[in-house]
Amino acid sequence: MPVFVTFNIYLFYGLVFFSMGCAVLFRNFRYSQLKIAPTLWALAIFGFSHAFHEWSELYVLIFTEHISAEYKLLTQWLCLVKLFLSYAALMVFAWQILTINHKRIAYIGHSLIIALVFVYFYLIIPDLHHLAINRSGFVEASQYTRILIGFGSALLAGLGMLIYGVNLRQEQHSYGNYFALCGVGLVLYGGLSGLVPTEYHYSVPIYRTLAGALILIALFKALKIFDLEKEQATAAKLKRAIEADKYKAIGQLAMGVAHEINNPLASSMLALDLLERKHANLCDSQSNYLARIRLGIERASSISKELLSYARPATGKRSFVAVKDILSSAVKLLSHRTKLHQIELNCSDSIVLYAEKIKLEELFINLLCNAIDACEPSDKIRVNAQQDEKMVRITVVDSGSGMTSTQLERATELFYSTKAVGQGTGLGLAICEQIVALHNGKMHIASSEGQGTCITLTFYRGYD
Incomplete structure (x- = not known):
């Protein structure tokens, strides 16, 4: 084959894989929720290392006559090592992509990878001395590397990517087609580069380049989802900021209304006291009416005070707060929603946390709201709290609709909601997890469809 043709084939061959590495390297995966995101670094390393391997092979092909005899052995060793390393990066990617399936x-995939590596070194290690003195040994070692490490890793990585793409497609994500196509490209390339020798036909490098181009195009199309995720996250942040401003305005209005309500409530209570003193000898029915009036005024006053306390902005200052008081306050604020539900609080007065009171109120209000939304009228919601020297553990248990395993995996994702459109923002559990982490704690969610949900909050002592 003419040198000019060989040069261009290998130039584009390496360029395809170099572009593959760049396509992954210059993507921002920080905000991605896709399981494949943490694995793509290995694919990028494979792209760059394989491009370097092919370009160095081009150098050896063109200038082989100019390499002195004393460096030929070293050149053969370098060619073998960089071939192995480039395929090893693909094998790491295969291991990771199989892990997320x-x-x-x-x-099964991990077992095959371990077996391939074991067989490879079992065949190579005894022949190290043979490699050092005989050129044919390098040809044999290169074949082992291409077949076992190259084809094996490409086949497993391709199958892992194909299965992942099919799963995405079953979840109604159209971009899963591109991940599946990328997997097909990896399998094709593995067969061409691992099983078909370069010397078989002059067109073999061309077909390998085309298979690499298929991987690149499919990968580039698949990776667009990360740009879309970033755009959606930005739009969601803007929407959240707008919602926050709206709720801030509503909170300020609620504080003003609560202040205005407190004055007539205080006057009503004073008038009631004077009435009771003036008419001390009332009959039982009249006394009962006055008692009911007093209870209503006290209840309205209590709710007004709780609302003022909750609407007050967080200061960031922490203090020792009784968990029972926080839970009772949250239940009072939600009294308009708990009339048809049974809220059972099992919490000792002695359980305290060093925390921001307003943040904890927000935490329990969100959890109770979610439990109420999931339950039918008359269902019971239980809140249990326990403590020891190391931690405080609080569980919120409901007997509602629960979540499927897929929904459970995404429960704390920002803007993910199982509620109907317009009925939930998808922020509740994400905010709860953030508040728990802020107080040196962890949140664990256990749920089964139709069996209810149990949320366990564990706050650790000693690191406040």
Whole structure:
């Protein structure tokens, strides 16, 4: 084959894989919720290392006659090592992409990878001395590397990507097609580069380049989802900021209304006291009416005070607060929603946390609201609190609709909601997790569809 043709084939060959590495490297995966995002670094390393390998192969092909005899052995060793390293990066990617799939698939795939590596070194290590003195040994070692490490890793990585893409497609994500196509491209490239020798036909490097181009195009299309995720996250932040401004205005209005309500409530209570003193000898029915009036005024006053306390902006200052008081306050604020539900609080007066009171109120209000939304009228919601020297553990248990395993995995994702459009923002559990983490704690969610949900909050002592 003419040098000019060889040069261009290998130039584009390496360029395809270099572009593949760049396509991954210059993407921002920070805000991505896709499981594949943390694995793509290995694919980027494979792209860059394989491009370097092909370009160095081009150098050796063109200038092989100019390499002195004393460096030929070293050149052969370098070619073998960089071939192995480039495929090793693909094998790491195969391991990771299989990990994010079904457990059984991951177990089988990992076992095959371990077996391939074991067989490879079992064949190579005894021949190290043979490699050092005989050129044919390098040809044999290169074949082992291409077949076992190259084809094996490309096949497993391709199958892992294909399965991941199909799963995305079943979840009604159209971009799953591109991940599946990328997997097909990896399998094709693995077959061409691992099983078909370069010397078989002059067109073999061309077909390898085309297979690499298929991987690149499919990967580039698939990676657009990360740009879309970033745009959606930005739009969601803007929407959240607008909602926050609206709720801030509503909170200020509520504070003003609560202040205005407090004055007539205080006057009513004073008038009631004077009435009771003036008419001390009332009959039982009249006394009962006055008692009911007093209870209503006290209840309205209590709710007004709780609302003022909750609407007051967080100061960031912490103090020792009784968990029972916080829970009782949250239940009072939600009294308009708890009339048809049974809220059972099992919490000792002695359980305290060093925390921001307003943040904890927000935490429990969000959790109770979610439990109420999931439950039918008359269902019971239980809140249990326990403590020891190391931690305080609080559980919120409901007998509502629960969540599927897929919904449970995404429960704390920002803007993910199982409620109907317009009925939920998808911020509740994400905010709860953030508040718990702020107080040196962890939140664990256990749920089954139709069996209810149990949310466990664990606050650790000693690091406040």
